[in-house]
Every structure is written in structure tokens, then in C-alpha cells.
Amino acid sequence: MSLSAPFADRFGGSAATGEPAGRPRLRIVPARHPWRTVGTVAALLVVVACIQSTLTNPRWGWDVFAQWFFAEPILVGLGRTLLLTALGTALGFACGTLLALARVSGPPVVSAVAFAYVWLFRSIPLIVLLLILNNLGYLYETVRLGVPYTDITFASWSTTQLVTPFAAAIIGLTLNQAAYSAEIIRGGILSVDQGQTEAASALGLPRTHQARRIVLPQAMRSILPAAFNEIIGLAKGTSQVYIIALPELFYTVQVIYRRNLEVIPLLMVATVWYLVILTVLSLVQRSVERHYARGALRNPPPSVFSKLFGARAANERSLAPLRVDPSSAGAAVEIRNVSKRFGELAVLKDVSLSLPPGSVTAILGPSGSGKSTLLRTINHLERVDAGLVAVDGELIGYRRDGDTLYELQERDILKRRADVGMVFQSFNLFPHMTALENVAEAPVATGRSSRAEAQAFGRELLARVGLSDKAGSYPRQLSGGQQQRVAIARALALRPKVLLFDEPTSALDPELVGEVLDVIRELARTGTTLVVVTHEIGFARQVADRVVFMEAGEVLESGSPAEVLGVPKHPRTGAFLAKVL
Template sequence: MTLASDFAGLPAHTQNPAPNRDFSRYRIVPARYPGRIIGTIFAGIVIFAILNSVLSNPRWGWDVFAEWFFAEPVLAGLGRTLLLTLLGTVLGFLLGTLLALARVSGSPLLASLSWGYVWLFRSIPLIVLLLILNNLGYLYSTIWLGVPFTGISFGSWQTTQLITPFYAAVLGLTLNAAAFSSEIVRGGILAVDQGQHEAAAALGLPKRRQVSRIVLPQAMRSILPTAFNEIISLAKGTSQVYILALPELFYTIQVIYRRNLEVIPLLMVATVWYLVILSVLSFFQRHIERHYARGALRNPPPSVIDGALRWLGRGRTATAAAAGPEPAASIPAPAAARQQAASLATLSPRRGGEIRISHVSKSYGTLKVLDDVSLALRPGSVTAIIGQSGSGKSTLLRSINHLERVDEGFIAIDGELIGYRQEGETLYELKEKDILKRRVDVGMVFQNFNLFPHLTAIENIVEAPVAVRGLSREQALAEARELLARVGLADKAGAYPRQLSGGQQQRVAIARALALKPKVLLFDEPTSALDPELVGEVLDVIKELARSGTTLVIVTHEIGFAREVADQVVFMEAGRILETGAPAKVLGEPDHPRTREFLAKVL
């Protein structure tokens, strides 16, 4: 039976559309949901019953509550509670952050010490810890400051005089909060995508800058909800310092109700003040979370913190404003890329570097991903590396800028090893901070863009020139605006990565790499994460870069692009280079049978 005969069998009234009708005069009746109505009525009854019970029962003693709510002793105890909460939070999270960084550090002994601290102080109940600290003078009569295991001393104090009940409370709350906040911060750090760490390292950002500007701001989105839970618990936990006879809010309330026997009204005074503290903390939590949601949402809700920063001239719109006004009518993205990328050829960041890869091998456990690879790339050349997935292309590319440490062999750029320094015939492995400095000359554009999501497009570009090259922010912004214009994104300076298409994100990533004026630019499958219609706009930019004099190394599956742009093509298989040469030779008349087999499948 044909499709036409199927339709022919339908009733006549279903074959013809209904005549056009005007519905503007009709009244609309919203859909009714009886369950919602019943639930709303039930909730209203429960709320009314609770309020009536609380407000109409004289035994709650609301007159006594009103008498003592703003009483001087209560406010003094409240002030001490707030001070203990503030000091415990600030000192606890500072110490906890240091413990978290130690836990994720490369030092096994330091990580073990951090783990031991967390294990110990999470095990000890806070009230027990407070009693131990308050009686520390029994164990150590004096506390001294000096050089351990020597006779050098800078001063000593009587423990009972130094550690008063107040300082014992601050110290106990700090040590307890640090153990829990350490795990909160560590969880946030581990939640940051590994690509963000690699992108920051590839830009040569110093380790401290990577942590403060890239990792922690993104980790804050995971840290904040549980961190504020910990702060709220700490605020309520201050009530346990009553064991030290320290007159904070709860201890003060106890003293008062033991004198006047008005237990419930005084407990309600404490309860309401704790509710006020919680409400204030919740307000700050909501707006701090909104502040750190920059780039995570396409349309982030307004934040009081952002408003304050804008008022001070340091907010996110300040940077966008510094990027210059948006044009009244922007050119469509692909057309703008082709039109404006042509000027990239005039950029000529620096003379291209010579790359020499000598007998490089790399293994992951028993899997050998690079096997005695040797290759020489002349300055200003464009090299395309092709091969099937798993052939070692990306690993070789990442080895050039030392994101991957090779097991054997060496890679030099203009005769200088990135990961080592030479003294005579001895090579000394460099520390990470020195590797970062040398890595600045090797820009990298990642397969998945790895833009920093909490920074705008122009902030992504200016971060490394300011932190690494030492440019003034004004100069870095001017150069960033020029780069954005040259990749066709002049009107996207203030946009976050999430507000850009894939092709636009990749062009921002290219501009970010170019901002450091590298000798060598590495592209790791720059179009594989893009929709087919976006591939062209990124390839157009790379084609123009090929004329700029920078040495380009491109891992790609775009065989036609490699034929058009590359000076030489490298074919890899199972960690080895099987064939290398001019595009016409390797792609048109390959010598190796595996190359011919691969090209037959992809062309």
C-alpha cells in the first residue's frame, strides 16, 4: 500500500484543514488543578494554626520576650557570638584552604600531614576540644617561640595567662572549622575541570595566579553551599563555649532564665537572634553565589556584590566597558571571521621557532603512546599531524610544550629545552615555575577550547599578558581589542564563553594564545568539537595565521585543510611516525601502505 492510498482512505473531513477562524473574541479559562488547590488550603490552615497557637498562648511570654530581646546583656552576648563566628570562620577557612592545597600538593608527606589533621580534628567533639584547650596549661606550663630542637628562643609566656577562655574558644572553633572547611575547599578544587588547569599552565600563568584567578573562582561555585552550611553550624556551635563560662548569647540567656525562671521566653530570645543571624548569612550566601555564577549561566541574575563592584569601578562591566562600545550593527560571525581574519597575517607576533624532536618515547603504564619519535620543523612552517585516534598525535603535541613529560628523548625550541637546563653535558630538570616561564613561547589552542568560564572574552585574553608578560592592563586591553577585531569578535568582548557559539569560543581561544606573541602555536584538533557549519570560520582564521610567520603545528582530521595550508604532513600510527613530507606527496602519492589505507577511508 502506498502513502497516497493511505491518505486517500482517511475520512474527507480530515483531509482538508479547518477554515480560518478568529479566536480574539473568545474567553480563556485557565486549567484547574484540584490537587494544588487542596494543598494550598491545607498549607494555609497549618500556618494559621501555628501562628494562632504561638501568638494566643500567654505561656509563651511575649511580654518577657520583648523586655529582654534588646536588653544590654543579651546584646553583649550576641556581639560575642558574632565575633566568635567571624574569627572562627575567617581563621578556620584560611587554615582549611592551606590544608586543602597541601592535600592536593605533590608532596606525599605534606598531603599525609594534612590528612592526619583532618582525621584528628573531625574525630574530636568540639566541646571536648574546648575543654582540652582551656586546660592546656596542665600539659604545658609555658608556651615559647623559637627554633625547634635548638636553644634559640624569642620569648615565652605562661600558658594560663596566654590562653584565656576567649582565646581558647577562638582557637577551638578555628581548629574544628579548619578540618571541615579543608574538605569543602578540596572538593571544590577537584570539581574544576582538568582542562582549566592545563589551559592556565599552557599560558604560563604562575602557580599562585592559577590558583587565585582560575581554580578557586571556579571552585567557589561548589564550595559556597557547603561552606555556608559550615558557617551556620559554626554560628550555632558557639553555644558550646558555655562550657568555658564565656558569656556568649546562649550562656547569657542561661544566666538570665536561671534568675527569673522565665525559661521559654528567654529561649525564644536566643532562637530569634539565631534566626536573624541565619537570615543575614543566607542573604549573603545568595548574592555571593550569584557573583560566582559569572559565566555559568547565559543570563545570570543580578547580584548586590556585582553592583557594589560596579560602583567601585572594578566590576565585570568595567572590563566590558574598557573593551570599547559595541558596534551598532555587527557583521554576521562567519563573514566577519573571513573579512577581519585577513589582517592576522599582518600581526606577525614573533619570528617562528624551530622545533626539534629527538627520539621521544612516552608510556602510560604498559601502553606505549610514543615510540622513538624524531622530527624537525623549520621556523615559520605549518605542519599537519594526521592519523587515526589513539595514534599518539595529541600526546606528541602536548609534549612539545611539556604538558606531557616524556620518558625518553628531548624536544627543543630554537635549541632550548622547555623542561630542562643544560650545564656542560648534564641536563637538570626545571622546577614548575621555570617551566611555566619557558612555556610562554609556545601557545596552545585546545580541542575543547578550555576558555575560563568565569572570565569574559576580553578578560580571557588579557589575563596572561598582564600576569606573564608584565604588560599594563591598559596596553593588554588595547591589544586584546585588536585581536578580537581580527578574529571577527569585536562586539563580543564583554560576553562570557557560555554566551558564545562553539566557533566563537574557538576564535577567542586563538586570540588568547596569540596575545602572548608565541614563537610556536599548537592546535589540538581545533575543529573536532564544532558543528560542521562552524568549522569553516575557525579554519579561515588558522589559514590566515599560517601567513603570519609563527610556527604552527596542527593535529587535525581535516585532510582537505591539511592539503591546503600545511607545508608538510606527518602521518602517525601506534605512536610512530610512518611518513612525512609535502602534502602533495603524503596525501597524493603516499609511500607507506598504512598511509594509503588510512587515506582511502577518510577521503
């Protein structure tokens, strides 16, 4: 584009090229904000005036402050405050974690007990709780260890000797902190998308591993700000133990100023020490939050450590991945008379299919026809109401005894489920892990590979899907197509016999669909049994050995692509294809 002559003359440019014609370039002057300057100056004046007034007023007693700031009684009280804070935090959040897990995953009675605990101890003021515990000997003279409701006693102690003021303070702070931290942790757990736990279950990760490595690291992003608020509140709340005459920092300060009547200087001693404690906690909070923010930003600012170790990371990224074909023999899938209801809605109605090993099956149908539910029954992410699903002749979620199916324990289901990989519609990558960590996590957690072997194989798989240069990238730094390819590599890491795809391209832009379908086409040549829920008719025609059409929870038609897509027998199949082709 070029400027017209009048405009070029007016703005100092050439009409032909738009470049300056012997004149200096126009200088850009940023907009001025005089009121911001006024506000900044006023704020600085207020700060300076406060500091000057505080430092020059002799009634603040800075000489007395200096005398007592590092005095031995003050430091002893400070140490006890730090000890109470540390023990209250550790024990309170440990108990709070158990309470939170009981509320979100426990049986109804366990969940109700946890709720009752939270309700009770959030209702009782801390100072009242401390007084009750300190006078527990009035209610119960002895504490005994024995068989309940009998006279059998193994040991007994005097309550007054057992529950000292220090013990009462620790117990009270722990009970109080556990109630509040339980709700903070529960909120963090509920903030983690359900797809994350489904992906972890589909990979066969044990429940404890799911909680420790998948759920809690992501929940920490929500937990940390509120948790550190509670810790800071606890550090200041330790001052309430003065009510039971425990000489922590504030109680020590009170004792001293009652003797020398220097109230303000001694209160400033306590105030400054609390400022120091809370400043350190704030710095720790920032560091911990940064640790758990991995993968949260697409382009996070570099940290000091990333600058120091940047050269080493670059060398690691330059390693050429091995390219070994990890294909494995597929397994036969038998679906027999499977039915599933959600309340009054019948999602699957007596569905039966036999998928031979190494086959590629495309499942088509309108939305709500039960395609994804059928797929999820194969790896037992959805429990069936009737019928059975077998992979290589073995049931995944049940043990058969005659005509009765007994559901297995979760750990047994997870072991069997690892043979059936799954790629989700919305990827469900673990956002706090890099692409390589996503791929290598399941083989290590299930004990199928050492960490070194899993990482080496993970690099091979990422190379196979064309992402060898993205091993150190977090999901948020990848495009949709790249994320889906990482999800495919993750599913392949366990060398599954069957691989399930739940509409693998529906969440992608049209330009990214091709790259994912190319990867699935390559997988179709490896001998792994593939079951793909898809709307890509062209892909089903080219790659699938068998096409299944479903509607309203039933299989209306099944056969080769030429039969189902070329000459459909059921009128509903023909009507559907007429709309999508």
C-alpha cells in the first residue's frame, strides 16, 4: 500500500513508497498521565512522613526496643511460636488432607463423620478449645489404653500430667487447623477436571499414585494461596495460647511490659518479629507456588535456576531420539449383550460386537447414540448393567463364576486396564508434566519399566508422532494437534493390545485434523487393535476394516466400509450418511 500525494506531503512520506522523503521520521510521544504522577508523589510523601514520625518520636522507645529485640526471653518465646506454628501446620494439614479425602471419596458414613468434624471445630472458637483442652483433667481424671467397654487396661496416665499446656496448645491448634485446611484441600481437589482422573485410571495408575502425582499437584494451584493464608493466620493465632499461660512470643512480651511498663516498645518487638516470620512465609509461598505453576503458562518468565541450568537443558533437548518400532500384537475384543442406563435413560441396549485382533473398527452415529459410552465400557471406565466385555478372552472389570460376574477390586481392574489404551476427545494430558513426563509416567507407576527405560521409550514414541523436539514442552505450550499426538504417544507407552480413540479430531481445528489422522493411519499398520469413535467418514472409508453405525444405544448396522458406507442396508444409516457426506 502507498500513500497518496496529499497524505505523503502532509505526513512527510513518499507517495510511491510511503518512505520519508528527506524529512526526519515522526517521533511518537506516549500519552501523559499527570494524575498518576500526583498520586505516586502523594503516596511517597505519606510513606516518608510515617517513617519520619515513627523514627523521630521518642515515645516509641526505640532504645528500649533495641534492648529487648534480641533478649533471651524474647528469643525463647519466638522459638516456641515457631515450633507451635510448624507443628500446628504439619499436623493440621496432614489431618486436613485425610478429612478432605474422606469427604470426596469415602463411604457415606465416613464422609458424614468428616463433615461433622469440620462443622464442629470450625464452630468452636480457638480460645474456647484451648481452655477446654487445658482443663481436660477436670472432665477425665485419667487417660487409659485398653479394650473399649471392658475393664481390660494396658496402660493409664493422669490427664493433667499427659495434657500439659504445651500439649494442649499443639492439640488445639491441630484440631482447629485441620477443620479449615480440610475445606481448602477439598476445594482444590474439586477444582481438578474429572478428565484427569479418568485419564490416570485409563493408564492403570494406582489410586494412591493418582492422588499423589496427578490430582494433588494440580489442586495445589488452588490450595496454596488459601493454605498460606491459614498458615500466616496460625502464626499470629499462636498468640492466643497466652490464655493457658504458655510463654510464646506474645505472652513473653506481656510479662515483660507488665514489669517495666514499656508497653509500646515491647509491642513493637513482637510486631517486628511477626513481620519477619510472615515475610519469610510469603517468600516460601512464592517459591512453592512457582514450583506448582509448571505448565500453567504458555510462556512462563525464566527463573534464576532456568538461567543457571539452561545450557544443560539445551543439551538434553538436542539428544537424537531412538526410532524403534514398538508395535505389538493386537487383541480380540468381545462385547456381548451389553446394556447401560443412566437413571431412566437407556444409553446402551443389548449391544453385541466381535472385533478380531489387529482390526480397525470405526464407530459412527449421531450425538447421543451411545458411541462414547460403548467405548468406555471396553476398558471399564463405565460399569455395565448387563452383559460382558472381554479382551483376549479375559474380563477387565469382573471375575466370572458360572452365570455370575463379581466385580474386581480397583487394583486388579487397573492392572488389566493397562492393556487397553485410550485417547480422549479433550486430550486430558497432565498439564503440570512435560510431554515426555506425560508419556513416561504410566510405565514407571505400573512397574512395567524403570524410569530410564520409560524415558527412552517415550522419546521414541514422541519421534514416531513427529514431536521429538517437544519432549520438554508442557501441554499448554503445544497446539491442539500436538497435544493429541502426545496423548496418542502416552497411550502407546504401555504397549497396549487395544487402543481406543474417542472422537480424536472433534476438538481440533480443521487444519490440525490431518496430522492426527496420519498418526492413526500409521498405527493401523502396526497390528494393534484400534476402535475409533469418529465423525470422519473419509477416514473410516480409507482405514477401517469394519464400520459400526449406532443410534439410540443400538447397533443398527455393521460391516465393511464398502457395505455400510457404500450400500447401507438400514434406512437410518443412509439418512445419516446423506447428511454428513
